[in-house]
Amino acid sequence: MKPAARLTLFGVAAVTFAVIVGSAVADIRPNDWYADFVNRVTVPERQITDAVTAVNFDIRGFDTLGEEFIMFASVLGVALLLRRHRDERDGPPRDRAQGRDIPPPSDAVRILTVALVGPVVLFGIYVVAHGQVTPGGGFQGGVVLATAPLLIYLAGEYQSLCRLAPRWLMESAEALGAGGYAIVGAIGMLRAERFLENWMPLGRAGDVFSGGSVALIDWTVGLEVAGGFILLLLIFLEETLVRRDPA
Amino acid sequence: MTWLPYAVAIWLFLVGIYGVITSRHFVHLIICLSVVQSSTYVLLLGIGYRVGAAAPVFVDIPPGTPAVDPVVQALMLTDVVVEVTVTALLLALAVLAHERTGKLDPNKLGILRG
Numbered sequence: 001m002k003p004a005a006r007l008t009l010f011g012v013a014a015v016t017f018a019v020i021v022g023s024a025v026a027d028i029r030p031n032d033w034y035a036d037f038v039n040r041v042t043v044p045e046r047q048i049t050d051a052v053t054a055v056n057f058d059i060r061g062f063d064t065l066g067e068e069f070i071m072f073a074s075v076l077g078v079a080l081l082l083r084r085h086r087d088e089r090d091g092p093p094r095d096r097a098q099g100r101d102i103p104p105p106s107d108a109v110r111i112l113t114v115a116l117v118g119p120v121v122l123f124g125i126y127v128v129a130h131g132q133v134t135p136g137g138g139f140q141g142g143v144v145l146a147t148a149p150l151l152i153y154l155a156g157e158y159q160s161l162c163r164l165a166p167r168w169l170m171e172s173a174e175a176l177g178a179g180g181y182a183i184v185g186a187i188g189m190l191r192a193e194r195f196l197e198n199w200m201p202l203g204r205a206g207d208v209f210s211g212g213s214v215a216l217i218d219w220t221v222g223l224e225v226a227g228g229f230i231l232l233l234l235i236f237l238e239e240t241l242v243r244r245d246p247a
Numbered sequence: 248m249t250w251l252p253y254a255v256a257i258w259l260f261l262v263g264i265y266g267v268i269t270s271r272h273f274v275h276l277i278i279c280l281s282v283v284q285s286s287t288y289v290l291l292l293g294i295g296y297r298v299g300a301a302a303p304v305f306v307d308i309p310p311g312t313p314a315v316d317p318v319v320q321a322l323m324l325t326d327v328v329v330e331v332t333v334t335a336l337l338l339a340l341a342v343l344a345h346e347r348t349g350k351l352d353p354n355k356l357g358i359l360r361g
Contacts, residue, residue, distance in 0.1 A: 003269070010268055014261045025253040030294050035316035039303055043310040051303035051317035052324060060321065067325040074332040081339040135304055139328045206306060225328060232335045239342065 046198065047205040048132045048214060056137065057217045061196040065181055068224060072178045075228040079171075082235050105156040113155040120148045128222035132211035138218045142225025149230050158241060162234075170231040177224025184216050252293030259286035273341035273351045277334060284330055288323050295319035 001009075042054040056064050124145035131137030152161045188197040196213075203210035259282060266279030295316030301308055303317035345351050 006268055010265060014264070018257050018261065021257050022253070025250075025290075028253075028294060030297070030316060031318075032297075032316075035295070035297075035314075035318060038317055039305075039314045040311055043305050049305045051305070051314070052320045055317050055321035056325060060318070064321075064325055067329050071329045071332045074329075074336040077336045078332075078339045081336075081343055134306060135302070137324075139324055143328060228332060232332065236335070236338075 043205050046211060046214065047202045048211045049205050050132055050134060050137070052135070053131045053137045053211075053214065053218070056139075057131075057214045057221075058196070058198070058211075061185070061217070064221075065185065065196075068178060068181060068221060071228055072174065072224065075174060075231055078232055078235055082239050105154070110155045113151040114157075117148050117151050120151065121145060124148070124222075124226070128218055129208055129215075131218040132214050133206055133208065138221025138223075139225055141218075142222040143229060145222065145226040146229030146233070149233060153233070153237065158237070161237075165230050165234065167231065167234055170227045170234065173223050173227030174231060175227075177220045177222070177227055180220035180223065181217055184213050184220060188213065252289055252296070256286045256290040256293065259283070259289060271352050271354065273344065273353060274338070276353060277337045277341065280337070281330060281334055284326075288327070291319040291323050 038055060038059060039051050042048045042051045042058075046054055046058055048054040048058070124141050124147075126141075127136035127144055128138055128141030131141065149161055149165050152164065185196040188199050189195045191197075191199040198212040198214070200212040200216065202212045209215065263279050263281075263283030263286065266282065267276055270276035270279060295318070297313065297315050300313040300315045303314040303320070305312070305314075308314075341351065344356065348356060350356055
């Protein structure tokens with residue numbers, strides 16, 4: 001299709017879309033009843049003070065399991081697509097001069113990034129652990145945790161990154177996280193007759209150990225998100241650094 | 248209740264689609280797709296917002312205080328993380344397409360090969 005024809009088609013479709021969606025949202029009514037109901041029951045029923053976490057991992061926990069497996073499948077797809085082929089060999093990149101080393105990062109960058117690794121890991125664990133109390137949880141904390149290896153890489157320590165977070169470990173963390181969610185749900189089926197039904201002591205709202213099995217699910221999700229993101233990082237770094245670089 | 252977030256959502260969606268159909272580079276195309284997806288975030292948050300309500304976190308406010316809709320926020324939250332991994336998958340496909348054909352322009356990738 002010619003660009004002009006394509007643009008004309010887009011123009012017609014865009015105007016139609018804008019009119020239809022505009023008239024649809026003109027008389028949209030938010031579902032206040034359901035929102036109020038969720039906000040009212042999470043503390044007395046589940047001892048969870050963060051209603052968003054309660055929705056994610058309890059009220060609509062099965063949906064989140066599905067979402068999590070979308071993520072699992074995409075990371076698996078990246079690992080599968082960018083695997084090393086049998087006929088490929090490591091060689092120097094075409095855009096690099098021979099016999100000349102890449103300059104190392106400056107001392108300021110190294111000190112700053114290495115000093116940040118500890119606080120970032122601690123903050124990530126904090127966010128995962130307090131998912132049922134304050135804003136946060138497995139998804140957010142997992143992403144925060146995954147920035148720690150990125151900092152190590154920025155410090156110019158690619159070799160120590162491969163030692164600290166080897167691929168098999170990240171693969172197992174991701175698989176354990178994804179499977180752990182399903183296992184927590186299945187234990188609910190065995191002990192409380194329904195999938196993802198709470199089967200742990202609920203604790204007291206506001207404590208770190210509250211929310212019953214939601215807290216456990218928080219940890220499995222955090223493990224999966226952190227593992228998956230670090231795995232993506234390792235795969236893409238290997239694609240650009242190792243495959244072409246005769247280290 | 249205002250019409251502005253809905254207008255922004257529609258605009259983001261259309262401008263993203265425009266970027267996709269006029270794209271000359273796979274990486275550009277993939278970023279445009281994430282622009283399209285971010286329109287859903289604006290739409291969902293616009294639906295769930297309530298004027299004068301608190302955040303749905305009841306640590307320091309008693310349960311029952313008017314708060315914004317937590318359901319749409321939960322939908323959005325998982326989607327943000329999942330979207331990043333899907334973007335990574337698409338970028339991996341772009342890397343493979345470049346390895347196989349040496350091209351990154353979607354208009355020049357007209358041939359299907361086994």
